[in-house]
Amino acid sequence: MRRKRRSREPLSPDRFNLYSSLSSLSGGLTIFTTNSDIHRVSTIVEDNTAADKVTLLHVESHKDLMSVHTFRVDSSVKSVTLHVSGTMTECILTSPSDQSQSLLNEEGPLAVIQQFQGLYRISLFPPLQPGQWKLQAKSDGHLTFNVIGDSGVDFLYYFAIVTSETHPGLARVDGNPTAGVPAFLVVVVTGLGSDIEAVKVKEASFSHATLLGLKERVFSR
Structure with a gap:
């Protein structure tokens, strides 16, 4: 006698919205990754759980046009890492001295970028220039930016x-x-x-x- 298999209900694409909202309100970042990237993505988790971390910027962008965000670095900050979730089509980083680098298309003097599926890790090169940094990003959909640094303050x-x-x-x-x-x-x-x-x-x-x-x-x- 064969047992009739119970059909599985399709999973809702919005089933993680509650967790994403709670993460955003608390200044966190929701990460979706693949099995092949899970070990490399773990470095982002380590970035956020290390001691003496401060949040320099946490913002979300829902526009399809180029979004512009700024964050300030002072002399007490020793290193800065940017985490971006979503899919960017263009990303330009500008230093306080007005030097720019297109992160997705070229290597440059300001930062190095690691790309995963729907996730980016951007590390600014030392020594850090104090002042206001600018990040311009373009995407086809939703983006979340989280900028953290090392500081005892x-x-x-x-x-x-x-x-x-x-x-x-x-x-x-x-x-x-x-x-x-x-x-x-x-x-x-x-x-x-x-x-x-x-x-x-x-x-x-x-x-x-x-x-x-x-x-x-x-x-x-």
């Missing part, structure tokens, strides 16, 4: 509200701040060392803060 943060109790000042908020109540974002920078001039940083400053939510992204300058 880190920060701690918490929300606080003004209090006028026994000791007036700022009181730390446990959990999320209450909607409609003015709050402060207190940031403590660590890793600069006692001799700030040693890393050529005269003062710590912030150009903007990005708050990520489940439904929207809010920019506060």
Whole structure:
């Protein structure tokens, strides 16, 4: 007697969307690879799990036109690696001194690129030029950019509200701040060392803060 085989339902192409969204909101990168590339792609996992890693840029692009993104490198950053998921048709890297390199078509003085199926690993050559770098990329679809560097500088943060109790000042908020109540974002920078001039940083400053939510992204300058 033969058993009737149960037909398998086709897998939905959107079955990983939830995991990709959670990864993006937390500043991570979703990686899809093949069995033949899995050992080489493991270097990207090692890049993100190593100690003293800081995120210099994390952004997604949905346009078919050329997208332009910038990230800043200072003297505390020792090495920079770019991870791009998706399929690029053109990619141009420009240094702070306005020197450009077409990464997909030529070898150059700025960086070296490793290509996998739907994934790229770009390593900037030392010594790193401090300043603003620019990355221009063109694709037929969705791209995710993640730029990380090695740095001992880190920060701690918490929300606080003004209090006028026994000791007036700022009181730390446990959990999320209450909607409609003015709050402060207190940031403590660590890793600069006692001799700030040693890393050529005269003062710590912030150009903007990005708050990520489940439904929207809010920019506060």
